[in-house]
Amino acid sequence: MNNYGRLALILAAISLSLTFFFPLWTIILEAPQYPEGIEMYIWINKITGSSEYTLQNVNILNHYIGMKPIHPDSIPELKYFPWIAGGMIALAIIFAAIGNIWLARIWGSIMFVLAFLGLYDFYLWEYDYGHNLDPNAPISIPGMTYQPPFIGTKYLLNFVATSLPNVGGFALGAAWVFGVITWHHFFKRTVRIGAAMAGAAAAAAAMLASCSTGPQQIAYGEDLCAYCEMTITDSRFGSEHVTDKGRIYKFDSIECMADYANEQNATGAFYVTCFDKPNELQNADNCSFVISKQIPSPMGGFISAYDTEPKAISVVEQAGGELLNWKALRERRL
Template sequence: MWCTPLCSWACWWPCSNKWLLAGWLGLLAVAGAVGLLDFYLWLREFGTNLDPAAPIKIPGMTYIPPFIGPKQLLNFHALSLPAMGSLGVAIPMALAGFAVYLDFFRKKRRILNSRQMAYMLGIGVTLACLPGCSVEPQPIAYGQAGCEHCKMTITDPRYGAEIVTTTGKAFFFDSIECMAAYLQEQEGMLEKAQLLLVTDFKNPQTLIDANTATYLQSEQLPSPMGLYLTALAEGGAAEELQATYAGRTLSWSEVLQAVRSHETAF
């Protein structure tokens, strides 16, 4: 993908000059520190300045999500961990720091010349960018991950859903209706989505293509957010389930329409 050679090129060119390399490393460190500070301040603002119409407010209590690690917020379990993209910063910084050390402090016993340092740094960034650029399904951490749309903890492994964008970023949802609503509410998300995945009801935690799945809407099979939508990998399985639980079968386009108009007709 285009991002891999671009990342490599961006980090190879400073390595022809040790001062340029040291300056690049310093700027990267400062930018990273500023980014982390900005993220922390945003979390604090998000968790302390609540909407006046917020349904749950306890005097004296803040709702600041964790900067890193787990945290319990009332009945919500929040977990914040570095994503794969952070390797794209950590690995080149480590390699650049090692290269600067060799060039500045080991002159008498120089192990690598500038060209070799450039190759070492470029290869490191290339390897770091590969996972960040890959577009593939990510496992849903049931009981820990939060729904991107309703913010509830995802707990039922029969109904989880997922969007993976063209850049490889994954968004998790606790139900089909939450994912469908998010797709239609977020501007440009339909175009950015590379993978739309839902869980096969008969095989919990197994993600399938939302576009090819068959959906059963039955009031006897309540889904987490109340639109009674259940996904199945095969049409025959949907018909079999329909014979037991009644309801109607839908395609993905019909699911989007049902969510848009909040249809619960069976």
Template sequence: MERKLSSLFRVAIFLISLAMFAVLSLPIWKIELSAPQYPEGLTLKIYADRIGGDVDIVNGLNHYIGMHTLHTRDFVEFTVLPYIIGGFAVLGLLVVLIGRRKVFYGWAFLFLLIAFTSMIDFYRWEYNYGHNLDPEAPIQVPGMAYQPPLIGFKQLLNFGAYSIPDSGGWTFVGVGIAIATLVILDWRGIRRKSRVSTVAAGLALMVFSGSLQGCSSSGPQPIQYGQDNCAFCKMTFTDRRFGGEVVTQKGKVFKFDDLHCLLGSLKAGVPARQDIGSIYLIDFVNGGWISTESALLLHSPGLHSPMGGDIAAFAGKETLDQQQYKGEIVSWKDLYH
């Protein structure tokens, strides 16, 4: 008689299916373009049902070198892929209900088939996109093709192109790892089945949690002290009491080791005011993040910040009162308006 899947195995498959539902609303892949004339860069985001990001700007650039313009309606994949992903997630729920090993293995093989076919189709699209050029294009470079990399970096004229998974893509990768782990655990047939099932359910929970994090908005990133450099002065971060980050509406993060550098970059238009999503400052007391809307700022020569801005951020009046530095309380609006 065929051994059925354990309860925790089913829980793992259920969480994997929920993660696949999340992929429907997350960007699966992104192609980032960097060039001197675009300091913030350009990004194409590929969802299950559409192309997003800086599509209009990229289409305008494509005109000059003879590449086809990008429109969601021109790709049958954006019609079919949501049904494939959603159908796979629904089948996962059926596997949970049926609970038979043979059905689970068929579902796992289907994932492998979907992943393999998707990568082949993506490569084919990139090849056609970069090679089928308009012979009447204003700019022509003999022998030059503009195929973006399948994954990784490639230089295309004065643009650097990065092709990497986005949050939905990493969720998809996590699902694949989770399914492979379930298959391996089941094959091994370890006697302590309760332990195996617990590992499987825990891994699936990590994948599902990761997909939920992908749905959340972008925020500040941890600073690697001794490694990261300030985006303005290029000095390495050393003092954990000072600094800040600007997060653009597209999620790009600019790191600064001093409020003096942060303000200098903003006043220079990097990033542009209309592109700013949020700004965070480092809490002088505990090193956490504070938004500029809620931060209390103290300007004091005794602070000795890295680049001489001598402005520290505090979470509230109670923490500011405990400090020994004498100075003037300033507002963010006074500094950047």
């Protein structure tokens, strides 16, 4: 084995060791009674939350819709996952010391299979909790299921579930990438380590991109407004709020987002679609807004956005109305 194979194993061992110090996954539940959200962290050996009452609050929500309570002690994976990870770390160090390339490739193959099985097990866990419901629950809707999303955000009745990998999850992904690198030279012996590391960097960049704090494209005709729960249909008025933690809320109109922001005292970034540029989200702080009875909007606020003040002034001159910036518009909606 050359030094690059040893380096891949050592980096894989370091990456796996991070799973003992950081959560693998984060699940966030937001409901009217918990507007700030309940954050649940899934570690390699435990389940915690943003407060000491997180699991209690999650189980209260689960009770109303018939989901089983979450008891970490009853989840066997939390008992044997640390042993599996510890064993893989030890093998990576031992195989790196021995220096046999085929041992490194065996390690990479095992890591590949374990990563797949771990993700599949997580999916089954979510499926079980979301589908095996108590028919005698206070809220029981025939045919309704509550499986959280594997990755992303999903609306479940009147609450929102968001599921994203945490630092430990990305570290596990990095260990998988380094495991793949151990096989790289078997198929392309002439490729230098720079190309392999570039591939690892690209994979890491892709994973980080999935947690981007920028706006997301609105799926018109499919996405629901986070405030009024109506389907978002008009591409001239779609709006988004990106919280300080990167969570995204979509709205069918500027007035819905402004009312939501005022009621929740929301911070973060706000994006609006300019009336003359459908499907293009822009930062609300950089836009000008017109309230005019001649320009109806989805929820009756008569609010439209424009990317420059001269455009907005021209609209006011032609259609009449009031010109405001984002801060003034929020104050106007109070």
